[in-house]
Amino acid sequence: MSLGRAAVHELPEKISQAARAGFKGVEIFYEDLEYAAKAYGAITPSSLYEAARTTRKLCDANNLKVISLQPFMFYEGLTNREEHQEKIKTLKIWFQLVKILGTDLILIPSNFATENVSGDMDLIVQDMIEVADLGLQENPPVRFAYESLAWGTYIDTWERSWEVVQRVNRSNFGSCLDTFNIVGRVWADPASPTGKTPNADEDLKISLERLRNTVDIKKVFLVQLVDGERMQSPLLEGHPFHVDGQPPRMSWSRNARLFPYEQNRGGYMPVVDVARVILKDLGYRGWVSMELFSRTMWDPQPSVPSEHAQRGIRAWDKLQTELVLPKRGML
Template identity: 70%
Template sequence: MPCKPAIASMSVGRAWVHSLPEKLSQIAQAGFQGVEIFYEDLEYLAKEKGEPTEENLLAAARETKNICNHHGLEVIGLQPFMFYEGLLDREVHQQKIAKLHTWFKIIKILGTNIIQIPSNFQPDGISGDLDLIVSDMIEVADLGLKQEPPVRFAYESLAWGTYVSTWDTMWEIIQRVDRPNFGCCLDTFNIAGRVWADPASPSGKVPAADAVLAQSLDRLVKTIDVKKVFYVQVVDAEKMEQPLVPGHPFHVDGQPARMNWSRNARLFLYEQDKGGYLPVVEVARVILKELGFEGWVSMELFSRTMADPDPSVPQSHSQRGIRAWQQLAKELDL
């Protein structure tokens, strides 16, 4: 199966300025075949009907699925099932499990079988005990296996995760969970943004960045079973003109620099004119060529530009995304 281009829903965690129907329309017109659905987009649609009850969330999912069908878009997954693993308050853990059952209903309506779980980045209230994290992941995986069709979980190591911030730790957890429906999403930003880049550094890089990344990618190819890679996200980011430290416009007290960088300053590939500087193409080449991944490749974007109320934003971002995919596909001969 050749790589198929997808684009993440045009959402950011802090603002829903543009409607989901318009975003989906522009994504399809740009030429994308699939889309990741962001849960908060569904929640926003549900709130238009009143409270975001399960009934209203399912109605929002049906509306979204109808729009996707109209535009010929396949939903590749629902994300992000956040702040799940390693919770110290087990009552909150049970609340997350109850919410997961609603997610099972949502994805069945959307016609996908993938739920993405990003690594937990809460600053407190969570444990770094891998035994607990693995136990939590086995619980959701086993619940997913009971669904019809079985639900797959794509675990993603966020570059600013409190305890799981590298693909290496993520992979150790996946191996220990050892369930056929529990795999990962590999994200070029989170890989390069953790081991190669440092937005708080004047250089924008960690010491010996190129060597560290080369070693990481060499291990990745030798370690990860490509069958456990459920989809791939490809994205770049801006080099900060000034280090992202206190006093920087993106700095938020108590939040990791990489998280605020991610939320405000991601870019599509080949946008060096906008400040893009990560070795994204090299990371993508390793995943798509050396590792041999075939499947959905998502042009995911989070950026302050998404909050621009200009009505042309969905179209311009969709066009930027498809250009990035087309150029990557050409360069890597996909």
């Protein structure tokens, strides 16, 4: 389960409720560690390491495995190479954080910056080879899961991110497949009156067939499973979720994700079709994370962490039943 960014609800409560609901693992957001590090004074490598130790103890006490640390953002394709070197320095701090947390996986979302970033695939691949090779030098090695965001500036489809994975060609560099970002790019459009792209069904069918026939499932390091809410009006200027300069799909993602099977809350995307290809047809057997972002998580009511955890586990149970998946603790 993804616990989301630190906000109204404290990390200990979110971890506790995830465990009570029956989840076996959690993704940790770097922002959660920064938030916890403030308790030790300024945010420094030392305070971050202490926050990671505290988080690991909480997870261990609740029998939860840390799946990954994320998101290592705005990394690839930077045209300012001094800024790139600063990112590499930060990455070396992350290497220590994942060791403390007890995971070996860092998630890198595709860059969605609109300035000082290049779409040159050779540069993007070069940058990813650099982090992969640095990760291989760690003991134990650190792995990277690269995820295409539906609003990525240049890498916005699973096909483009898969091309990067193939060209990097390192054992510790793989893909994160996210149902929201896959369907949210090729099938859904929150800025459209229909909520869909013009050729949504056919385009998704073709994309899933390509996924089925192209992807080496051994190079998929993480799967994230989540739906999205159908907007009652197009997410354009004047919509409550609209933010100037922010892509509609990003605004939608931050406010209106849902768990699968929540049509009663407005869920409408065929994310189970994607899950079927990945989990059933391709036989993926790694971690599956229910990665939810939603305005509902900012509700200060104390019951919110429990409610979200219970919703997430119900969705997973329904998926296991529908797809006839083996009962396994990969959440």
